[in-house]
Amino acid sequence: MRPIVHLPRPQGRCRPPPLPKFHLLPHRLPRRHVPRCHPHHHESLNTAREISNQIADSSPVLAFTTRTLLPKLSATFLNLPIVLLEDSRSADEDPRVVSTIQDLISTSPTTTQSRPAVSQEDTATLLYSSGTTGKSKGVISTHRNLISMVQIILTRFKLEGDGQPETFICTVPMFHVYGLAAFATGLLGSGSTVVILSRFDLGEMLRAISEYGATYLPLVPPILVAMIGAEKPLQLGSLRRVLSGGAPLSRELIDGFREKYPAVEILQGYGLTESTGIGASTDSHEESQRYGTAGLLSPNTEAKIVDPETGEPLPVNRTGELWLRGPYVMKGYYKNPEATRSTLDSKGWLKTGDLCYIDDDGYLFVVDRIKELIKYKGYQVAPAELEGLLLAHPEILDAAVIPFPDKEVGQVPMAYVVRKGESELTEAEVMEFVGKQVAPYKRIRRVAFVASIPKNPSGKILRKDLISLATSKL
Numbered sequence: 001m002r003p004i005v006h007l008p009r010p011q012g013r014c015r016p017p018p019l020p021k022f023h024l025l026p027h028r029l030p031r032r033h034v035p036r037c038h039p040h041h042h043e044s045l046n047t048a049r050e051i052s053n054q055i056a057d058s059s060p061v062l063a064f065t066t067r068t069l070l071p072k073l074s075a076t077f078l079n080l081p082i083v084l085l086e087d088s089r090s091a092d093e094d095p096r097v098v099s100t101i102q103d104l105i106s107t108s109p110t111t112t113q114s115r116p117a118v119s120q121e122d123t124a125t126l127l128y129s130s131g132t133t134g135k136s137k138g139v140i141s142t143h144r145n146l147i148s149m150v151q152i153i154l155t156r157f158k159l160e161g162d163g164q165p166e167t168f169i170c171t172v173p174m175f176h177v178y179g180l181a182a183f184a185t186g187l188l189g190s191g192s193t194v195v196i197l198s199r200f201d202l203g204e205m206l207r208a209i210s211e212y213g214a215t216y217l218p219l220v221p222p223i224l225v226a227m228i229g230a231e232k233p234l235q236l237g238s239l240r241r242v243l244s245g246g247a248p249l250s251r252e253l254i255d256g257f258r259e260k261y262p263a264v265e266i267l268q269g270y271g272l273t274e275s276t277g278i279g280a281s282t283d284s285h286e287e288s289q290r291y292g293t294a295g296l297l298s299p300n301t302e303a304k305i306v307d308p309e310t311g312e313p314l315p316v317n318r319t320g321e322l323w324l325r326g327p328y329v330m331k332g333y334y335k336n337p338e339a340t341r342s343t344l345d346s347k348g349w350l351k352t353g354d355l356c357y358i359d360d361d362g363y364l365f366v367v368d369r370i371k372e373l374i375k376y377k378g379y380q381v382a383p384a385e386l387e388g389l390l391l392a393h394p395e396i397l398d399a400a401v402i403p404f405p406d407k408e409v410g411q412v413p414m415a416y417v418v419r420k421g422e423s424e425l426t427e428a429e430v431m432e433f434v435g436k437q438v439a440p441y442k443r444i445r446r447v448a449f450v451a452s453i454p455k456n457p458s459g460k461i462l463r464k465d466l467i468s469l470a471t472s473k474l
């Protein structure tokens with residue numbers, strides 16, 4: 001029987017975990033199916049306001065939280081019973097607390113109570129899409145959706161490298177589809193060893209890699225940016241693979257990573273909350289050699305590229321909107337039939353909103369999100385392409401490109417740039433660097449320097465914030 005490891009919760013800021021205490025838990029699963037977890041403490045990145053909106057929308061009947069996060073559950077929800085993820089209750093606990101996880105574990109289940117029947121079409125999860133391009137919506141994934149995604153992860157994720165089982169590090173939140181599909185269900189189902197970080201912290205991540213001999217690191221692009229930006233290559237110990245997903249990964253970032261960490265393979269996964277996870281991925285060395293691709297379609301997946309204006313299907317190598325169909329496509333948006341109708345067509349196709357092309361061999365390339373394209377004199381400029389170029393500049397640590405309103409041409413590309421350490425890079429130099437490499441309509445025409453680029457937990461640039469920052473000065 002494999003041990004389940006419980007680590008004492010670190011106090012305050014994350015510190016290197018002390019040596020694990022082993023608790024043997026009786027388990028009926030065969031040995032290889034018992035997952036080993038090294039949980040650090042968990043934190044919700046959502047704000048109290050975001051959580052309140054989700055509670056108001058979804059009307060939950062029970063909440064699970066920690067004592068630290070309790071204040072995020074607004075007192076407006078007076079009648080919401082709470083189970084604390086703690087060992088015991090204190091005397092002056094919030095009156096809404098009805099139990100603790102420890103109490104629940106030590107209570108024997110009543111045998112008289114029959115389990116409710118659950119069908120594959122019933123709702124399994126209601127994840128809220130991040131709302132980077134519109135209002136956040138509750139995405140209904142059914143049991144069938146989730147089961148098919150777990151199956152994809154079990155068949156396509158390489159769970160062994162050189163005959164040894166992989167040890168995974170979890171840096172992504174489980175309230176997002178990436179963490180839910182990969183860590184909370186798929187890898188748990190595979191019996192893999194998973195080390196969980198409560199949130200991304202570069203030092204903490206490196207310590208965990210070395211301490212637990214981690215070999216596989218699924219991450220989001222900002223973590224890659226941080227790893228490439230380090231002055232000297234970081235000590236990655238036994239790490240063999242990273243998997244990037246959740247947001248665009250430019251070719252320039254891939255090059256930068258390969259140059260700095262030649263021993264580590266870089267793979268990619270593409271997906272949406274609406275597809276309950278991975279719609280395409282690179283799963284092998286050969287597949288990852290196809291420069292810049294997000295990979296081959298997941299099993300049981302159909303895809304087509306359509307003209308976003310007319311809905312007409314386009315041939316290979318032509319760029320248009322990606323539509324996906326498969327057993328993992330969501331049932332719809334919760335209490336939002338209008339949004340469901342405009343995203344799912346009557347034949348079950350999911351309109352991803354992503355501008356993509358598929359090459360002759362079936363490899364998917366993501367250009368950008370249609371809603372994020374900048375319109376310069378009617379030409380379309382993809383911010384992701386310009387961000388990729390900027391990141392290749394030796395003095396640029398991070399960058400984001402947004403549309404800046406212009407009376408004459410509609411919108412011009414504006415760059416927010418984070419310079420490296422001592423760099424004195426000027427606005428003109430940034431514009432010239434990009435200008436030399438792109439068609440005139442794609443040129444960056446405004447530059448501002450900032451200390452960091454705002455991003456959400458799934459790695460997406462919070463362009464709305466940057467646009468309000470830029471336009472507030474108009």
Ligand SMILES: Nc1ncnc2c1ncn2[C@@H]1O[C@H](COP(=O)(O)OP(=O)(O)OP(=O)(O)O)[C@@H](O)[C@H]1O
Binds near residue numbers: 134270366368460
């Ligand atoms: N490998 C990838 N390469 C490029 N883009 C990716 C990749 N993986 C995910 N994405 C982007 O992430 C999107 C899915 O995002 P997610 O479902 O997490 O929330 P959201 O779409 O940001 O929420 P909202 O639609 O409300 O803005 C995809 O449509 C795509 O634009």
